[in-house]
Amino acid sequence: MESLSDAILSIVRADLVYVRLKLSDEGEAHEVARTSGPRDKTPPAGAIGAALAPWLVSSPASPITIADPLGAGSLRIFILPLDDGNARGEVCIGSRRAEFPTEMDQLICRVVCNEAAVAIRAARLVEELRRLRDDLEIQVQERTAKLIQVNHTLRAEVEERKRAERELKDSLDQVRVLSSHLQSAREEERARIAREIHDELGQSLTALKMDLAWLRRGVKRGSAAVSSDRLLEKIDSMNEIVDTTIGTVQRIATELRPAVLDTLGLVSALEWHARDFQKRTGIRCEFISNVDSVDLDQGRMMAVFRIFQESLTNVWRHAKATRVRARLNRRGRILTLTIQDDGVGIGEADITGTESLGLMGMRERALLLGGDVRIVGAPKRGTKVTLRLPIPP
Numbered sequence: 001m002e003s004l005s006d007a008i009l010s011i012v013r014a015d016l017v018y019v020r021l022k023l024s025d026e027g028e029a030h031e032v033a034r035t036s037g038p039r040d041k042t043p044p045a046g047a048i049g050a051a052l053a054p055w056l057v058s059s060p061a062s063p064i065t066i067a068d069p070l071g072a073g074s075l076r077i078f079i080l081p082l083d084d085g086n087a088r089g090e091v092c093i094g095s096r097r098a099e100f101p102t103e104m105d106q107l108i109c110r111v112v113c114n115e116a117a118v119a120i121r122a123a124r125l126v127e128e129l130r131r132l133r134d135d136l137e138i139q140v141q142e143r144t145a146k147l148i149q150v151n152h153t154l155r156a157e158v159e160e161r162k163r164a165e166r167e168l169k170d171s172l173d174q175v176r177v178l179s180s181h182l183q184s185a186r187e188e189e190r191a192r193i194a195r196e197i198h199d200e201l202g203q204s205l206t207a208l209k210m211d212l213a214w215l216r217r218g219v220k221r222g223s224a225a226v227s228s229d230r231l232l233e234k235i236d237s238m239n240e241i242v243d244t245t246i247g248t249v250q251r252i253a254t255e256l257r258p259a260v261l262d263t264l265g266l267v268s269a270l271e272w273h274a275r276d277f278q279k280r281t282g283i284r285c286e287f288i289s290n291v292d293s294v295d296l297d298q299g300r301m302m303a304v305f306r307i308f309q310e311s312l313t314n315v316w317r318h319a320k321a322t323r324v325r326a327r328l329n330r331r332g333r334i335l336t337l338t339i340q341d342d343g344v345g346i347g348e349a350d351i352t353g354t355e356s357l358g359l360m361g362m363r364e365r366a367l368l369l370g371g372d373v374r375i376v377g378a379p380k381r382g383t384k385v386t387l388r389l390p391i392p393p
């Protein structure tokens with residue numbers, strides 16, 4: 001606008017050039033005023049605009065003479081519209097010369113104003129393009145940030161899924177190892193019981209059979225051949241063999257299925273087993289329960305009992321312990337059994353190792369019933385096995 005004013009001022013030798021431009025209907029008008037006088041004496045564009053206001057509004061088609069707003073005398077002015085399609089404004093050109101404006105002056109001013117309108121439009125377009133490009137850049141940035149975020153989330157999800165798959169595979173592997181172990185353990189157990197029945201019961205019964213044969217011979221020959229003292233002695237020794245055999249039968253039966261569970265219930269069965277363990281191993285075994293009895297189904301009772309048995313067997317086989325404390329606690333619907341020894345302490349590798357089939361068996365038993373088994377060990381501070389089992393209502 002300034003250069004437009006300067007150009008018109010010098011080309012047509014005008015005394016006043018006033019340009020007003022409104023960039024939008026709501027926006028404020030921009031004004032520039034130039035005069036032929038010294039620049040520092042030029043009144044503010046606003047004041048000149050106010051003086052010209054009536055003519056700017058009516059915008060006469062042909063040049064007119066008005067009172068000079070810059071001083072005394074009169075001024076010939078003509079007004080040209082400035083229109084670039086969007087912005088609208090006016091250019092008012094004035095001169096003190098009476099012959100102003102000639103045809104040539106008007107033509108030149110029109111051409112210059114048209115050029116200016118084109119330039120303004122071009123500048124506006126450039127501005128518009130710049131804004132669009134900035135918007136686009138911001139959008140691209142936002143979109144990129146969003147994509148990066150989505151990418152992160154997806155990657156995390158993929159990782160999570162992979163981890164879950166790995167865990168599933170691991171636990172399937174464990175189950176496989178465990179079930180084959182259970183299978184062979186069952187076979188081993190059968191072989192052991194068969195051996196025991198064969199060796200112990202077979203021996204005892206054979207001994208009884210021999211004793212019976214001896215008795216038969218003695219009785220047949222008559223009391224003269226064998227004294228009644230010898231007979232009584234024999235009967236006593238046979239009695240002893242029968243007692244031992246009954247003991248053996250009971251032991252084997254208990255191992256197969258602890259009868260104490262059925263007759264005494266879980267709490268007393270655990271107590272009995274702790275006492276029995278102490279008697280057989282010499283390791284002090286204390287058992288304390290905060291309840292006298294727990295109402296549990298057969299499966300759960302057996303699981304708790306077997307986990308207790310396996311833990312104590314481990315203490316005896318591995319811990320080098322001198323004492324064991326076992327606690328049975330019932331809080332609400334949760335049953336907790338802890339077995340703490342004062343031995344060497346189980347190593348981390350043994351706790352998680354796939355070779356630890358006894359421990360895995362304990363965990364699996366608990367897991368099947370909705371509970372869990374935790375094992376912690378500290379070197380020289382012993383091992384603690386904790387079973388947590390929910391009691392169904």
Ligand SMILES: Nc1ncnc2c1ncn2[C@@H]1O[C@H](COP(=O)(O)OP(=O)(O)O)[C@@H](O)[C@H]1O
Pocket residue numbers: 314315317318319341343344345346347350351355356357358359360383
């Ligand atoms: N109370 C314990 N104290 C020290 N080490 C233990 C204890 N219980 C288990 N362990 C260790 O953990 C291993 C795995 O136990 P387990 O799965 O029961 O297998 P197993 O008794 O057949 O060796 C044992 O070989 C032993 O090294």
Ligand SMILES: [Mg+2]
Pocket residue numbers: 310313314358359
């Ligand atoms: Mg074991």
